[in-house]
Amino acid sequence: MGDHLQLVLPEPIVPVQSLSDSGRLSHIPERYIIHPSDRPSDIPHIATFSDDAGTANIPVIDLEGLRSGDARERTEILERVAAACRDWGFFQVVNHGVSLELMDAAREVCRLGIEKDAVLNWSDYYFLHYLPPSLKDYQKWPALPTSCREEIDEYGKQVVALAGRIMRIMSTNLGLNEDSLQDAFRGDDIGACLRVNFYPKCPQPDLTLGLSSHSDPGGITLLLPNSNVAGLQVRRGHDWITIMPATHAFIVSMGDQIQILSNGIYKSVEHRVIVNSSDERISLAFFYNMRANIPIGSVKELVTYERPALYDRMTFDEYRKWIRLRGPKIPS
């Protein structure tokens, strides 16, 4: 995942945060200026907006009804998720079962974990690995504030549980056994990591991007953004839709491996991040991926005479190497 993103990003020598914090920057350095055809033409004039789920452009789906045991309500929710997976490749979930306090705390401690002189990157970021356990190394997690490791650990556990629930919903919606997708990921052997992104204020947001257009190569992503600063844009045909995050919602998106497993029924959609001059932004992108070394192809029930297999089987590791050569977007 990191390799993939590094491919499409220039590697900064100075953390963007320190450039922005100098307070003297009126123009962004040359190396951050992107080609005119890639520039965001429609930076929202006011980046900060009120939390109003009604203004969101991707579906906001309330999962509360899944707990009630009411069959009709459950069917309606599943249908909404199915439509969002098919039509958007993106949706937001609220009442998802992850502790709201923990969401706020995770955002705050991860933010504080971005040290001034830490890992250098464009729109500074760092990775924390949760799964497989062999990759989890607390020594590489921020030590301060002292609650950081414990809270991020608990956050990871709850988000992994939510991701599992969403995978089961998607599996059922595809007409499969509810564990089929999870089994294809190799169940307990999945990969999970958190990418903490920090986008400082930018004096010339129209000339650059916080994160270049890409699709996520893995399974599903659960994104926790600032609830009041716009930044994420999702490709919709020729347009870029600026997502308005609903309060305490996760933005869920399909990765390339879901497109492959579903034989193209669900789409992994390109997205990018714009920055702005008045507000900084932080986002926690939680990637829920399959085991890296098992061949993945479309689930056999979804390959038919009318809909032959669209993709070659390959392992997630091979796929990452493949996109490194081919560029960051799976053909739809």
Ligand SMILES: O=C(O)CCC(=O)C(=O)O
């Ligand atoms: O910051 C965001 O809203 C999106 C982050 C993202 O796409 C990523 O980390 O891959």
